[in-house]
Structure formats: structure tokens, C-alpha cells
Amino acid sequence: xxxxxxxxxxxxxxxxxxxxxxxxxxxxxxxxxxxxxxxxxxxxxxxxxxxxxxxxxxxxxxxxxxxxxxxxxxxxxxxxxxxxxxxxxxxxxxxxxxxxxxxxxxxxxxxxxxxxxxxxxxxxxxxxxxxxxxxxxxxxxxxxxxxxxxxxxxxxxxx
Amino acid sequence: xxxxxxxxxxxxxxxxxxxxxxxxxxxxxxxxxxxxxxxxxxxxxxxxxxxxxxxxxxxxxxxxxxxxxxxxxxxxxxxxxxxxxxxxxxxxxxxxxxxxxxxxxxxxxxxxxxxxxxxxxxxxxxxxxxxxxxxxxxxxxxxxxxxxxxxxxxxxxxxxxxxxxxxxxxxxxxxxxxxxxxxxxxxxxxxxxxxxxxxxxxxxxxxxxxxxxxxxxxxxxxxxxxxxxxxxxxxxxxxxxxxxxxxxxxxxxxxxxxxxxxxxxxxxxxxxxxxxxxxxxxxxxxxxxxxxxxxxxxxxxxxxxxxxxxxxxxxxxxxxxxxxxxxxxxxxxxxxxxxxxxxxxxxxxxxxxxxxxxxxxxxxxxxxxxxxxxxxxxxxxxxxxxxxxxxxxxxxxxxxxxxxxxxxxxxxxxxxxxxxxxxxxxxxxxxxxxxxxxxxxxxxxxxxxxxxxxxxxxxxxxxxxxxxxxxxxxxxxxxxxxxxxxxxxxxxxxxxxxxxxxxxxxxxxxxxxxxxxxxxxxxxxxxxxxxxxxxxxxxx
Ligand SMILES: Cc1cc2nc3c(=O)[nH]c(=O)nc-3n(C[C@H](O)[C@H](O)[C@H](O)COP(=O)(O)O)c2cc1C
Ligand code: SF4
Ligand code: FES
Numbered sequence: 260x261x262x263x264x265x266x267x268x269x270x271x272x273x274x275x276x277x278x279x280x281x282x283x284x285x286x287x288x289x290x291x292x293x294x295x296x297x298x299x300x301x302x303x304x305x306x307x308x309x310x311x312x313x314x315x316x317x318x319x320x321x322x323x324x325x326x327x328x329x330x331x332x333x334x335x336x337x338x339x340x341x342x343x344x345x346x347x348x349x350x351x352x353x354x355x356x357x358x359x360x361x362x363x364x365x366x367x368x369x370x371x372x373x374x375x376x377x378x379x380x381x382x383x384x385x386x387x388x389x390x391x392x393x394x395x396x397x398x399x400x401x402x403x404x405x406x407x408x409x410x411x412x413x414x415x416x417x418x
Numbered sequence: 419x420x421x422x423x424x425x426x427x428x429x430x431x432x433x434x435x436x437x438x439x440x441x442x443x444x445x446x447x448x449x450x451x452x453x454x455x456x457x458x459x460x461x462x463x464x465x466x467x468x469x470x471x472x473x474x475x476x477x478x479x480x481x482x483x484x485x486x487x488x489x490x491x492x493x494x495x496x497x498x499x500x501x502x503x504x505x506x507x508x509x510x511x512x513x514x515x516x517x518x519x520x521x522x523x524x525x526x527x528x529x530x531x532x533x534x535x536x537x538x539x540x541x542x543x544x545x546x547x548x549x550x551x552x553x554x555x556x557x558x559x560x561x562x563x564x565x566x567x568x569x570x571x572x573x574x575x576x577x578x579x580x581x582x583x584x585x586x587x588x589x590x591x592x593x594x595x596x597x598x599x600x601x602x603x604x605x606x607x608x609x610x611x612x613x614x615x616x617x618x619x620x621x622x623x624x625x626x627x628x629x630x631x632x633x634x635x636x637x638x639x640x641x642x643x644x645x646x647x648x649x650x651x652x653x654x655x656x657x658x659x660x661x662x663x664x665x666x667x668x669x670x671x672x673x674x675x676x677x678x679x680x681x682x683x684x685x686x687x688x689x690x691x692x693x694x695x696x697x698x699x700x701x702x703x704x705x706x707x708x709x710x711x712x713x714x715x716x717x718x719x720x721x722x723x724x725x726x727x728x729x730x731x732x733x734x735x736x737x738x739x740x741x742x743x744x745x746x747x748x749x750x751x752x753x754x755x756x757x758x759x760x761x762x763x764x765x766x767x768x769x770x771x772x773x774x775x776x777x778x779x780x781x782x783x784x785x786x787x788x789x790x791x792x793x794x795x796x797x798x799x800x801x802x803x804x805x806x807x808x809x810x811x812x813x814x815x816x817x818x819x820x821x822x823x824x825x826x827x828x829x830x831x832x833x834x835x836x837x838x839x840x841x842x843x844x845x846x847x848x849x850x851x852x853x854x855x856x857x858x859x860x861x862x863x864x865x866x867x868x869x870x871x872x873x874x875x876x877x878x879x880x881x882x883x884x885x886x887x888x889x890x891x892x893x894x895x896x897x898x899x900x901x902x903x904x905x906x907x908x909x910x911x912x913x914x915x916x917x918x919x920x921x922x923x924x925x926x927x928x929x930x931x932x933x934x935x936x937x938x939x940x941x942x943x944x945x946x947x948x949x950x951x952x953x954x955x956x957x958x
Binding site: 281282283284285286288289310316319320323324325326327338342343344345346347348379380381382383384385386387388390392395396397398399400 | 428429431432433462464467624625626627628629630632633665666667668669703704705706707708709720721722723724725726741782783784785786790791792813822826856858859860861864869872876879880
């Protein structure tokens with residue numbers, strides 16, 4: 260697999276900023292993912308060295324948490340809730356619609372790089388189920404129609 | 419100048435509150451009306467969100483649910499004077515859903531500007547802390563014990579007892595050869611910042627589906643949580659607090675950090691709290707999408723920078739917790755309930771409730787229900803009152819068939835159990851869980867075999883992997899339920915499923931594996947027909 264280009268200075272900056280925090284690893288991983296969208300495999304040795312950990316330990320942490328990713332995401336990430344309250348409000352039909360509309364499954368990114376789709380188990384928006392989050396914005400009472408309207412609008416902004 | 423309120427609560431934003439706020443600004447400017455727009459928390463009447471309120475001489479008047487397109491019409495109708503309009507709900511405090519609540523912990527949520535310290539102080543904020551500063555640590559703990567407060571994060575352990583253990587356990591001096599947990603502790607930190615110290619950890623992971631009260635507090639009144647943590651610090655002699663916040667709550671992250679900065683600036687946090695010489699700092703740490711990190715020992719591993727693997731207990735976190743030090747781990751609502759206890763006294767709080775469930779519980783009504791929302795009430799109301807008096811029945815208009823209470827590890831309850839009072843002991847007596855107070859409603863189109871399968875699948879996805887019954891058992895559980903749904907060897911597989919449930923119940927280290935049988939077996943026991951069984955409910 261070829262390595263994707265990523266901003267090495269950003270990674271170094273994040274590590275330098277946070278490495279002296281108690282329990283610095285998660286804040287560093289968050290910092291990197293916030294800055295460049297994912298955690299590059301070949302940033303792992305640098306992180307490990309800064310924290311005096313083994314590469315295996317750092318890798319083990321990255322792979323344990325669902326939120327961290329090791330490949331670049333689409334321009335926007337859609338987190339769709341799969342949990343009970345949303346199921347009670349027909350999230351399964353919504354899920355089918357979204358997958359068909361985007362032409363991707365969970366953990367995948369559309370061919371044009373516009374959207375990634377991830378499952379999530381509750382967004383705390385259960386009183387307005389079914390829910391999804393696009394980047395940092397929650398959307399409630401989502402229907403197939405409102406989903407289409409939301410992403411059409413986003414595509415217009417992106418264009 | 420007229421004050422207009424539009425929530426900044428993330429659920430209200432998810433229904434268009436930001437666009438409504440903008441539309442109101444634009445319309446007011448167009449008409450030359452001077453308004454003061456406050457972004458409050460949510461009142462928790464989610465079927466009315468975005469709910470706009472306007473302050474009138476006779477009190478606040480509510481309009482909802484408001485969409486941007488409604489705004490010109492609202493101005494035409496004179497909503498700035500609280501006049502009639504089809505969306506007008508009348509005086510906010512008179513809406514029965516709200517009026518009949520007993521809001522102690524949520525007293526300010528939806529009323530104040532969440533990140534305004536002045537507003538917090540004007541609404542009885544920090545009175546608890548001022549009282550606590552005049553008390554000995556043991557007396558603070560005593561007040562919390564008197565209140566009868568039990569942990570609101572799920573396990574309902576008495577908070578006073580936990581605090582007492584931490585108070586009575588001295589922090590350890592750490593040698594150069596630090597234990598694993600402290601390996602990432604500051605190496606070159608100044609002596610003042612070095613260990614030993616005790617910690618207050620706020621469990622803000624709120625991983626349970628169907629729950630959102632922690633989020634509402636953090637977004638709607640972050641100061642009350644910070645005040646509660648500061649009081650906890652004074653009570654046990656801890657100087658550092660961490661709020662372990664799930665990454666799914668970015669708005670709470672912003673509100674908490676704004677409030678922390680304001681509290682620090684005004685001397686309510688820091689090295690010399692209100693001139694008392696007492697020190698307390700708070701920092702927000704983000705999780706990374708692992709349900710098991712809500713379990714307190716996994717949570718501490720995560721803050722320490724490790725995989726969220728559950729630790730064996732003992733030692734209890736109260737004795738050897740974060741970085742090996744005595745640590746209070748409490749849920750958001752537990753900590754946010756402390757300020758009023760220190761303000762009005764433990765007895766005042768304990769006077770609410772029933773049996774051994776004292777005070778109030780913020781119930782969270784979600785799923786297929788007409789009026790979903792947050793209802794804070796003293797313990798003791800029945801589930802049926804909650805579902806019908808507050809919730810108004812199902813959203814679909816079909817009969818309610820099942821409710822799951824207490825998150826994804828809670829039992830599914832059939833209509834025959836709807837008269838159960840909301841009380842920890844009454845729930846455990848019927849093999850159900852009140853937990854965090856989340857209630858998810860399903861109408862009669864629900865397929866309970868599918869819900870049981872989902873519970874197993876969830877356990878498989880979120881298992882930390884430490885014990886076999888949870889790690890492997892949950893995957894086997896999905897397969898067994900699939901075979902039951904497929905009608906392959908049904909009787910044999912049903913027996914196998916019960917067996918598996920027993921193994922998971924008995925052989926798991928934490929409640930993830932240990933309680934997954936609750937949703938699974940309760941579904942099977944109460945809704946056998948969905949599993950192709952004709953027999954009546956069997957007690958687990
Ligand atoms: C799998 C699992 C997940 C949990 N998730 C949470 C959670 O999200 N929030 C919470 O406060 N407690 C959660 N708990 C309970 C905590 O372990 C712990 O009991 C609680 O934080 C203690 O605080 P309290 O006494 O104030 O409730 C969870 C427990 C388990 C076993
Ligand atoms: S029950 Fe599951 S989540 Fe809990 S410790 Fe065991 S493997 Fe980990
Ligand atoms: S269950 Fe979907 S937002 Fe909570």
C-alpha cells in the first residue's frame with residue numbers, strides 16, 4: 260500500500276504540544292486526527308518515541324478505539340446512529356436509503372471522496388430519533404427525504 | 419430591550435435552532451425591534467424544539483416547534499409581547515409537562531445562558547461551594563451521605579460512602595519507578611504539580627443509548643457540574659479533576675471549556691478558590707468511541723492513555739484509581755446534584771423519593787413516543803405515568819408494546835410491568851434495571867427477536883475482550899439467535915441461548931458481558947412469540 264501524503268509538521272507540532280500531559284496518548288491521537296483527518300501508520304514510531312512507548316502499544320490503542328482511523332476520511336463524515344431509540348423510529352430504513360444513495364457501506368468513502376459513512380451507537384439525540392451527525396453537527400428526525408436535502412445542500416457548498 | 423431565548427442544545431440545533439436564531443435576528447433588525455438573543459439550554463420538551471421563548475412582564479412565553487419560515491408570522495402576531503399564535507404554548511412554566519416536574523439538578527437548564535457565570539450566580543449558582551468552603555471535608559461528605567444520593571451512572575452506589583473511602587485514603591508518594599499507569603505523567607513537571615494527589619473523575623461518557631441527561635447538563639448548565647466536582651475535591655482532598663467526555667458530544671466540549679475558563683478567571687477554580695487557599699483544577703478529556711470506556715476502570719485506563727480494558731477490582735478506584743491514586747469516579751448527574759445538596763442541605767434532597775431511592779431522577783423519554791424529553795421527578799412515579807401522562811403514548815399512534823429502561827444493557831419490559839414504580843429496588847425485584855433513567859419506547863411493530871440479536875451484536879462490537887463469555891459468547895449469541903429466527907433446531911437453540919445467558923451473567927468481569935443477558939433474556943421471557951415460542955413468560 261502506498262502511503263498517503265500527510266502533514267508531518269502538523270503531527271510534530273501536536274506531539275510537542277501535548278506530550279507532557281499526564282496520559283498524553285489520547286490527546287495526541289485526537290490532535291493528529293483533528294488536524295489531518297486520520298492517524299497515519301508511519302506517524303506511529305514518532306508518537307511511540309515521544310511517549311516512551313512501544314509501537315505495538317500505540318498501535319494497540321489506535322486500533323482499540325472505534326473513532327480513530329488510519330486512512331483519510333471523505334470530505335465529510337456521516338455518523339449514523341444504529342442504537343435502540345433510533346431503531347424504534349425506523350433508522351434501519353434510513354440506513355438502507357443512505358447506503359443506496361451514497362453507494363457505500365459502513366467504514367467506506369464515496370468514490371468522489373465527498374462522504375465517509377460510520378456507524379455510531381447513540382448520539383444523545385434519542386429524543387429526536389433517528390439521528391445522524393455530519394462532522395460535528397447533529398441532525399434529528401432524519402427521513403430519507405431530509406437526508407437527501409441535507410447532502411444536496413452540502414454538495415452545493417462543497418462545489 | 420426584549421430578551422428572546424433560542425436553545426443552543428445540540429438536539430435543538432439538530433432540528434434547526436441555529437437557522438431560527440438567525441431568522442429572528444434578521445427579522446428583528448428589519449423591523450427595528452431591539453432584542454437581546456440568549457442561547458439557552460433546552461427545557462427538554464423535545465417535541466417542541468426548536469422552542470423559542472420570549473421574556474414578558476408576566477414571565478416567559480414559549481413558541482414551538484419553530485422553523486425559520488415561521489419567524490415573520492411570529493413577529494406579525496406580536497410574539498415579542500407574548501401574543502397568541504398557532505405555535506404559542508403559553509407561559510413556559512405552566513406547560514404541564516414542565517410544571518409537574520421536580521427539577522433540582524436541572525433547576526437552571528433551559529433557563530440561563532449556560533456559559534454566563536453572572537447568570538449562574540444570579541440563579542443560586544455557587545451557593546453550594548460557598549457553604550462547602552466553610553465546612554470540614556468530613557462534614558461535606560456527611561451532607562452528601564445524608565442526602566441519600568446514589569450514583570446516577572447505572573450501578574446506584576451510595577455517593578457518600580464512595581467519597582468517605584477516598585477521604586480516608588491518603589494519596590501515595592510515587593517513586594521514580596512509577597507504576598505503569600503513571601508512565602505518561604509529566605516528567606519535568608515542577609514539584610508542586612507532581613504527585614501525590616487525589617483525583618475527581620467525572621464519567622461523562624454517557625454511552626447508554628436512550629440517555630441524554632448528562633449531555634443536557636453539560637450543554638445547558640456546565641457550571642453546575644464544575645461546581646459539583648469542586649465540592650467533591652474539597653470533600654476528599656483532591657486537587658485535580660478530569661471530565662472524561664465522549665467524543666460524540668462536541669457541543670458539550672465547547673460549553674464545558676467555556677465554563678471552565680470563566681470559572682478559572684473569576685477564581686471559582688484554580689490555585690486559590692475564592693481566597694480559601696484551596697486548589698482545584700478541571701480538564702476535559704475526550705474519549706474515542708468505545709462504549710466500555712464508560713466502565714469506571716476502563717475509563718481510567720483510557721485517561722492514562724491506554725486501551726480501555728476493564729481492570730479487576732479490588733483494588734477499588736477509591737483506593738487505587740487514576741494514576742494509582744485514590745479517585746472519586748462519579749457520573750455527571752451524580753456530581754451535578756451535589757451543589758443543591760450543599761446549598762439546601764442533605765435532608766432537603768432526601769425528602770424527595772421513595773424507599774432507598776432518594777431525591778430525584780432525570781428520566782429520559784425517547785424512541786417511539788409522542789412527547790419525548792427530559793422529566794426530572796422524585797423517584798416513585800410509575801412507568802405508565804411516564805409513558806402516557808408525560809409521553810402521550812407512542813408517536814406512531816399504535817399500542818406501546820415494549821420499553822427498554824436503563825440503556826442497552828437494560829431489560830425489555832412488557833405492558834404488564836408498566837405499573838412498576840421508578841425506584842431502583844422495585845426494578846431489580848422484577849429483573850429490570852432503572853440505571854441511568856433512560857426509557858426507550860417501541861410500538862407493536864417491534865420484532866423482539868431482532869432486538870435481542872442487536873443486544874448481542876452490540877456486546878460483540880463493544881466488548882473489551884478481556885473475558886471469554888463476553889468476547890466470544892456475544893458472537894455465538896448472535897449466531898444462535900439467527901438460527902432461532904431461521905427456525906433451525908429451535909428448541910435446542912433456545913436452550914442454548916439461555917445457557918449462554920447464564921454463562922455470561924456468571925462469568926463476566928464487568929456489566930457489559932454480565933448484563934447483556936438482561937435485554938436478551940427479558941425479550942425472550944416476555945415476548946416468546948417473537949422467538950417462535952408459544953409458552954408464557956418464564957422467569958429468568
Ligand atoms: C460497560 C459499562 C458502561 C458504563 N457506562 C457508563 C457511562 O457511560 N456513564 C456513567 O456514568 N457510568 C457508566 N458505567 C458505570 C460506571 O462504571 C460507574 O459505576 C459510574 O461511573 C460511577 O459513578 P456513579 O456512582 O456516580 O454512578 C458503565 C458501566 C459499565 C459496566
Ligand atoms: S465483560 Fe466484556 S467488556 Fe467487561 S471486562 Fe469482560 S470482556 Fe471486557
Ligand atoms: S439511540 Fe440514536 S441518538 Fe440515541
